[in-house]
Amino acid sequence: MANPFVGYDNFVPLLAPVDIASTTTTCAYMDLRNAQKASFLIQFGAITSATTTDEFVITIQAATAEGGTEAAIDFRYRKSGAVGANTWGAVTTVAAATGLGMGADDSDDMFVLIEVDPDALAANDYRYARVLLTDNDDMEACLVSVMGIIEARYKQTTHISATASASA
Numbered sequence: 001m002a003n004p005f006v007g008y009d010n011f012v013p014l015l016a017p018v019d020i021a022s023t024t025t026t027c028a029y030m031d032l033r034n035a036q037k038a039s040f041l042i043q044f045g046a047i048t049s050a051t052t053t054d055e056f057v058i059t060i061q062a063a064t065a066e067g068g069t070e071a072a073i074d075f076r077y078r079k080s081g082a083v084g085a086n087t088w089g090a091v092t093t094v095a096a097a098t099g100l101g102m103g104a105d106d107s108d109d110m111f112v113l114i115e116v117d118p119d120a121l122a123a124n125d126y127r128y129a130r131v132l133l134t135d136n137d138d139m140e141a142c143l144v145s146v147m148g149i150i151e152a153r154y155k156q157t158t159h160i161s162a163t164a165s166a167s168a
Contacts, residue, residue, distance in 0.1 A: 012132070012148035017045070021139040027146040028067050029128040037151040039116040040131050045143030047104040054138040055103035055113050059096070062118055062126035071126070072096035073116065080111040099134070
């Protein structure tokens with residue numbers, strides 16, 4: 001993301017800011033057929049729950065077709081510091097079966113930058129990816145939004161659509 005005016009990276013809104021407390025939520029699919037690299041930027045606002053052990057679990061799902069059978073996939077992430085901290089944690093790998101927990105005790109007002117490997121997805125014929133946020137039903141509030149970021153395989157100033165509904 002080094003270009004100064006969004007000249008080549010494709011930023012795709014996948015989930016508008018919303019309170020998803022007590023609701024398992026998925027964002028829109030992102031079509032990765034033209035992706036060199038693909039990321040999801042998830043922004044969390046206030047997260048409140050009855051206990052400090054409650055959390056949302058982030059899983060990345062991939063599929064061969066939009067609306068097809070999804071499979072959880074491994075991913076890498078970095079978690080930001082709280083608002084105003086301007087810090088990022090270390091790059092960490094998450095196993096597909098585990099997911100990443102985001103709780104009220106340690107995740108308020110933070111970003112999570114998730115990177116998926118399009119080559120690994122292609123090895124399994126996966127073309128689409130999305131974020132799944134699973135709740136444990138004890139959350140009182142969880143404000144969240146999801147944006148996809150694609151580094152295009154073929155650079156151009158007019159992007160090929162990366163949303164599943166607009167892709168052929």
